[in-house]
Amino acid sequence: MRNPNSTLRRLLGYTTPHRLSITIALLLLIVATAAELAGPFIAKRAIDVHILGIEKPWRVYAKGTAPTGTPQVEHADRIWIREEWLTRNGHKFDITGGEKRQILEVNRTYYALPTVTPFEGERTISERDGKTELTITLGDKQVSYPVEAIAPADVRAFYAPEIRPLTQLVLLYIGLLLIAGILQYIQALSLQSTAHRIIRQIRVDIFSHLQNLSIAFFDRTPTGHIISRVTNDTEAVRELFVSIMAIFVQNIVYMIGILVALFILQPELALLCIGLLPLIAVIIALFRRYSSRIYGEIRSRLSEMNGMLNEMIQGMGIVQAFRREQAVQKEFTTVNETYFRARFREVKLDGLLLRPAVDVISNLMLALVIWYFGSQSMHNAISFGVLYAYVDYLSRFFEPINTIMERLSTMQQSLTSAERVFEVMDEPAPVCDKQDSGSQGAVSRLSGNVVFDNVSFAYRDDHRVLHNISFSAQPGQTIGIVGHTGSGKSSLINLLLGFYEPQRGTIYIDGRKMEDYPLQELRRQMALVMQDPFIFTGDISFNIRLHETTGISDTDVQTAASAVQAASFIEGLSHGYKEPVIERGGNFSSGERQLLSFARAMAFNPAILILDEATASIDSETEARIQQGLRELAKGRTTFIIAHRLSTIKDADLILVLHQGRIVERGTHEELLRAKGRYYVMYQLQQGGKVKNK
Structure with a gap:
């Protein structure tokens, strides 16, 4: 079996003419991914700065003493300004002035602290001596503060300065999503159209190559198998370009973007995610190793099924005439069962190594993240925005992995199909590809002089069908070829048409070796009429x-x-x-x-006309009508006629009698009758006469 990596490289070679469009699509994909991945960062800022920002340190001033030029909140006849407002946008206000205050939320009620708590921890509210007290506990550390509850109306005043920036962030997020959607549509359209152009070219290439292959290839390859390669297998390859390529590129870019974001948020955990990638790679390698065999068998069984269907449909008349429907049904059931079993092995492999394996890894990673942030919160405060953004990115990180793993099965099937397509495209076609160096491929009108010089031929090396055939046909002559079934008549014509090459001897046309001609140009001056015309x-x-x-x-x-x-x-x-x-x-x-x-x-x-049992399907009355037409057709051209009906070749200039691959008699009709050999016997049998045993 072909190396899957070499198959993939060969497929990627088809993308060379489309490098510009693919590059533009990838750039659009990167921009779209960056726009989409900006969402958690925006959410983090909205949570930490604007939603939970109320709990950050405040400076409280008496009226008339507060700095101007910053957002301010009036509460309890005092001016409240958050410390970060004093330093925002490059302002250099004195943040040491005023009194430090902090606002914390407990059970959906906000309380004002007389100072800033040194650490975050569990919050509890208690009443003591008619006063409200807030206690913060972190491990063995504990602090308590007398606090005052803030009325809901006043809480809204504290959030009022955040409405505008929150609205801006929401609009920015929506805008980025729209940009990402538009760019993803453009890049998907570009990649998909490129993929369809590539697969169109592959189909053209394989169909063109099929027309150049020797007849020997079609003799040994069932028609259904060839049709399956050109239709089913190229369709599977189309999925590789149309679906797999776009999805893989998109998700890989997406993963890289997420890793960059994770490094910005928490480098330690980002390294842990990277550490899991080799494990994913091992799963992919195992899947490709075992699935390549299964998918190879699946495509082979499908070809067998197509071949059987093609044969059965073409021979339906014979099947029904001999009442073999049940036997054919049984054979089809056997082939279908083997295909089903191969498909079931695919299902079991997919169920083990694809989505379930990645889900286990993703859940393990989520547990590690919870443990990490939980342990860190015992020592340092972890903002809720960071935790939200990290969990969001982590869930997004495994989405493309799951998508890739789910498509891995389709990719492997596509690669297997591509191997089968390339097997056909790699079939050598040296005869049809030959070019005439002397004439640069152009062949002038042939005179029709044909010489077979000691030609021997075998379809298989151990079974020769022609032995030392030698004869010459002058321009304009008609050569009749007769003999019993299996004597080598059609094989001789197949050599003349260049469908096969002889193992020994040489065929000359107009004094030049046949192999020196461009075969397509040579065939352009030949015409073939077969017993069963297509x-x-x-x-x-x-x-x-x-x-x-x-x-x-x-x-x-x-x-x-x-x-x-x-x-x-x-x-x-x-x-x-x-x-x-x-x-x-x-x-x-x-x-x-x-x-x-x-x-x-x-x-x-044509300059050379070949009639292979051409009148066998024509009744005697019609044959009589077209004999004159055949004489007109043969004028000015060399004609070879294979005939069982000897009346067809009575006027031939030379008749060759073949027996077991050898020319045993030659001459005109009258000469052969006078010789009373095999030709005489054949003629007498067709005329209804009695022949004495010799």
Whole structure:
């Protein structure tokens, strides 16, 4: 299996053309994160300075003696000014003047102390000799003060100077949230659009590469598996870019911002949070190690299921004709069960190593924070604002970790799917990628001279299907190829089309080795008509010109159809050449589909024409009608005809008789009949004659 890190690096390579947009999105994300993380700091200031600021030291002055230019509160015919007001905004008032006072809240009632308490602790109110007394206890330390209760109306007067700054902080917080929301929307839109462009390019790359692969790849790879790679697996990779990439980047930036804020508030506890990160990394490493195997099996089982569905749907007629529905159902149930078991192993792994593990760590961290602040409060006063901000940041710190862990499963599935996509993209396609150094890829019109020189070929090294094949075809000649099933006829044609390369020998075209030509340009001058022609979804005109929009005009299409006797049935259709064609040409007979494939070959005007059992699906009457069309089609081009129906090749210039991968006879129709060999026997059998055993 491919290294997941190399797979990730390769995926990230697709982001190179989009570096600018990604960079801008990340900068917007950083600004948005900073705006959002400013909230606890604002809350801390609102609590400590403005809400609980009433309990900070005050200076009390007689009327007429208080400094001016600062907020003031009139209470009990005295002027009260908080000490920090005297130093705010760079003011340098004399804070030694006036009398020190403090206001403390106990059970929702505020009391005025005659001095400032030296420490914070538990507060209790008692009545003694008709007077109210406040006692503050911290461990073994205790102090008591005679106090006076402040009426609620007067308390509001003490808070009056804080209304405006509190309102400003609230508006600032709302503004920052709006800014963060707008920036997050812009960066999410940018990252998402970039991700969709990347996955669009990946799909184009794999589809383009599939068209360049040799036929051998498609022979050994089930169609359902290939479809699963291009559709299901690329869709899983899309999740990596569309969802995972954006979420991971956003949450990592968010975590870094929270750590910075924690260091500002309490460096010791921030270091403890950093110390927990290796533990998180270990959990992630364990998850990736075990999940990669499980997800590989999941994607493989899904491909098997897709392959079976594809095969069953295409062969539904056979399944129903032989009443094998129950057997197919049983096979599908087995495949589905293996897929279910693989998915269930995924669920168990996710349930163990993802959210539960992080929840345990986060709860442990929260307990440590409570213990830390509790122990510190025994020695030093801890402001409520700091405690609130720290707990808020701590809960936010584990939110992105939980989000990342929850998405880790999807990420691993995406990486596994990416490995499968890259396996296809890494399939070598050396033949289709060759370029002709002499002609820079351009090939002029071929004359059609073809020579096989001692060619041997095997699909597998231990099973040779062609042995020392040698023959030559002159320009304009028609070569007939006959033989029993398995004699090597189609294999010979596959070599000529460049679908495979011979293990021994050389194929020459117009005096040059076939491998010296750019294969795509060479195939541009060949046309193939198969026994079971493939008709594409679209219309008749599209199937004849086959994506060729400039080189083949409507007139060329009609001329080609007329030449092969296809125009009569096409023009009888309600929409003529624009008649819709359903999948695989299911709305036409096999003979009509074959005529369309003849017209396709004629329209492309090839230098070399290959007919592989091309008339096997055509009735005798139709065959007689298109024989003249075939003669017209073969004029001026070298034609190879594989035929079981020997009447098709009676006029061939050369007939090759294959047996077990060897040419055992060659000559014209008359010459082979006079020789009374294998060809003679085959011909007599088709004519209904009796042949004596030799």
